[in-house]
Amino acid sequence: MRILQLLPAWLLLCASVSADAQPGSAQVSEVRLLAGAVPYYCQAERDRPPSGLACDVLVEMAHRAGHSGKLEMYPLPRALVIAAATPDVLLAPVARIPAREATYDWQIPILExxxxxxxxxxxxxxxxxxxxxxxxxxxxxxxxxxxxxxxxxxxxxxxxxxxxxxxxxxxxxxxxxxxxxxxxxxxxxxxxxxxxxxxxxxxxxxxxxQIYLVSSRSMPAARLALWKRAFESMRRDGTYQRILNKYRYETPM
Incomplete structure (x- = not known):
């Protein structure tokens, strides 16, 4: 009888552990979103949230991807080191050059x-x-x-x-x-x-x-798909172009 009384509690515990292990559960930590401080692209003024073309794109993508929008701002050299050494990190703006090719996974070209x-x-x-x-x-x-x-x-x-x-x-x-x-x-x-x-x-x-949103190496494809869909939706509905216009982006000659 004692065994029968304990059995439901044991099953509930197993179910709880199983639910916590699911990729879509609330226990899964969100992607860490980094911005490198570069004039025009991402910059921060005292007592104001980060702004700039790349930062605005990141925040809007985060909103559409179901991310909290928490953006960590660092000097670009430090941000590059963090993204290279830490899993589940997204970082912008990063110029794509051969010397960096193997250090990151190149996910979304933001602009040229x-x-x-x-x-x-x-x-x-x-x-x-x-x-x-x-x-x-x-x-x-x-x-x-x-x-x-x-x-x-x-x-x-x-x-x-x-x-x-x-x-x-x-x-x-x-x-x-x-x-x-x-x-x-x-x-x-x-x-x-x-x-x-x-x-x-x-x-x-x-x-x-090309200025990219990069990820740390080997980030799960399912996580990245949310961000790629978010960016494509921004292009389709004109939000991306409005951000370019806001910052008077000048295309290469």
């Missing part, structure tokens, strides 16, 4: 930009081609696509900084000859530094880059 060289309008520096940059002092953000490009080209006078706004100010002060980054990021950083865009002169285009 181009790496360009800029200098001051009053500068006599020749930045018309990549070869002309060899002897100039070049400003890049560490671990960025620009920094990797500079290293691969063997440039000797490269100065690494933590943010694009610092490069804008260094160029203005004459501490570097040329600044290399994605064009839309340059536009935003120049504005954040309180400097006119008209003060800049564009030079060589070092290549086009």
């Amino acid at each position: 930009d181009e790496l360009v060289a800029v200098t001051r309008q009053d500068s006599t520096a020749d930045i018309s081609s990549p070869d002309k940059l060899q002897q100039l002092s070049v400003g890049v953000v560490r671990y960025s696509a620009s920094a990797i490009t500079a290293r691969e080209r063997g440039w000797q006078h490269v100065e690494m900084v933590a943010s694009e706004v610092i490069n804008a100010r260094k160029l203005r002060a004459g501490h570097i000859d040329v600044w290399i980054s994605a064009w839309n990021a340059i536009r935003a950083a120049q504005q954040q530094a309180g400097l006119p865009l008209a003060d800049l002169r564009r030079g060589a285009v070092l290549g086009r880059v």
Whole structure:
């Protein structure tokens, strides 16, 4: 009789454990959503939520994918390290370049930009081609696509900084000859530094880059499918285009 009394409780316990193990249950932790701090794409001001083209896309995708929308903001170098070393992480914006290809799974191309060289309008520096940059002092953000490009080209006078706004100010002060980054990021950083865009002169285009939402390696396909469907629905109903228009996205020339 004692065994019969205990049996229903034992069955209930087994059912509870089984339910907790189901992928769709409330016990399954949600994807960790990261944003790398890059002007124009993702940026945070004091006492305000993160904003920028990529951040707006991420938050809207999260809403449609049933995610809480909690967005963790880090300097881009740190965000890249976290996504490479931690499971179940989504991160944007990440420029797709060969040096990063094997580190992440490349899920959703958000937009395309181009790496360009800029200098001051009053500068006599020749930045018309990549070869002309060899002897100039070049400003890049560490671990960025620009920094990797500079290293691969063997440039000797490269100065690494933590943010694009610092490069804008260094160029203005004459501490570097040329600044290399994605064009839309340059536009935003120049504005954040309180400097006119008209003060800049564009030079060589070092290549086009696609800006991606990436995941840590081997994230389950079922989880990723929700985010891909969310992005496609944004494209279909015009939300994605409205975000591009909001930030005055300039397509590569």
